[in-house]
Amino acid sequence: MCGIIIYKSKYGSTRKYAEWLKEATGFEMAEADKIKIGEALKYDTIIFGGGIYAGGIAGISFLKKNIGMLKGKKIVAFCCGASPFDADFMKALKERNLSGELAGVPLYYCRGGCDIANMHFADKTLCKMLVKAVAKKDPAQREVWETALVDASASACDWTDKSYIGPILEECKTA
Ligand SMILES: Cc1cc2nc3c(=O)[nH]c(=O)nc-3n(C[C@H](O)[C@H](O)[C@H](O)COP(=O)(O)O)c2cc1C
Numbered sequence: 001m002c003g004i005i006i007y008k009s010k011y012g013s014t015r016k017y018a019e020w021l022k023e024a025t026g027f028e029m030a031e032a033d034k035i036k037i038g039e040a041l042k043y044d045t046i047i048f049g050g051g052i053y054a055g056g057i058a059g060i061s062f063l064k065k066n067i068g069m070l071k072g073k074k075i076v077a078f079c080c081g082a083s084p085f086d087a088d089f090m091k092a093l094k095e096r097n098l099s100g101e102l103a104g105v106p107l108y109y110c111r112g113g114c115d116i117a118n119m120h121f122a123d124k125t126l127c128k129m130l131v132k133a134v135a136k137k138d139p140a141q142r143e144v145w146e147t148a149l150v151d152a153s154a155s156a157c158d159w160t161d162k163s164y165i166g167p168i169l170e171e172c173k174t175a
Pocket of ligand 1: 008009010011012013014015046051052053054055056058070080081082084111112113114115123124126145
């Protein structure tokens with residue numbers, strides 16, 4: 001079986017998972033913004049991964065745009081966020097990002113990291129504003145990722161863990 005891991009990563013967490021998946025499968029690896037659909041069509045299995053930004057999965061437009069041409073391929077998606085795993089959060093992510101023709105694509109979660117001090121200016125400003133706003137909220141009313149953001153505001157957090165790729169590898173084995 002030949003496959004490719006197509007990913008979009010801004011701060012490196014999704015890329016780290018893509019590299020672990022490459023190591024485990026021997027698949028090729030390519031950035032979602034750079035790969036041409038003709039290249040992706042050479043592979044039987046496509047693993048797609050993207051970081052989560054304000055509830056959207058980065059690079060998902062690659063699948064949205066090309067799903068028609070990818071019919072018959074095994075497609076597995078994963079997303080990488082600061083939030084701890086949460087079933088409701090995943091359900092909402094799936095509904096928002098994998099609707100319509102993408103509804104059948106399985107979506108897995110790999111926890112990433114959060115290093116506010118080393119973010120680009122716009123992201124840093126936004127995260128600092130969010131932290132201030134979230135800090136005022138009753139902890140019981142916070143979204144799971146909001147709690148993670150507050151936790152990460154004190155110091156850089158890296159929650160990446162190779163074990164998250166296990167279910168993705170299992171999914172790739174199913175027809
Ligand atoms: C502006 C901004 C918005 C974010 N929104 C979310 C979010 O909605 N949910 C979440 O779990 N993490 C969110 N994060 C955290 C990122 O998903 C996390 O840092 C992830 O590891 C990024 O993956 P990457 O390094 O591959 O880009 C956000 C981070 C930034 C900077």
